[in-house]
Amino acid sequence: MPRPPLEVRVVSPEKVVFEGQASAVVAPAWDGFVGILPGHAPMLALLGEGELRAERPAGGTETFTVADGVLKVDQGRVTVLTEHARIDD
Numbered sequence: 001m002p003r004p005p006l007e008v009r010v011v012s013p014e015k016v017v018f019e020g021q022a023s024a025v026v027a028p029a030w031d032g033f034v035g036i037l038p039g040h041a042p043m044l045a046l047l048g049e050g051e052l053r054a055e056r057p058a059g060g061t062e063t064f065t066v067a068d069g070v071l072k073v074d075q076g077r078v079t080v081l082t083e084h085a086r087i088d089d
Contacts, residue, residue: 003038005057007077010064012085018062022054025078027071036073043073047082063088 005021025036028050036043049067056062069082 004076006036006038006040008054008080009078010052010066010080010082010085012082017064017085017087018054020054020062021057022062022078023057024053024055026051026053027080028052028066029071034071036078038076040073042075043071045071047071047080051088052080052085 005023006025008018008020008022008025009016010018023038027034028048030046030048034045047066047069052064052066054062065086065088066080066082067084069080072079
């Protein structure tokens, strides 16, 4: 039985940059990239600088440039708190 999609939230000091569902997330941790799928174990990671990708369940990808902060995975939710975040075109 397929797992429900991840609930993803990307937050900068200024605003909520993104809030939605994803079938996978790839984020730049300070020591390399981390991949997150539904059912991932709880985790905290320090973010580095780079591209964060959220694969949408219906297809397509949301891409952001992030720098510094933390990423939390817990109970199907991925929360990214970052100093800088912008949506890439």
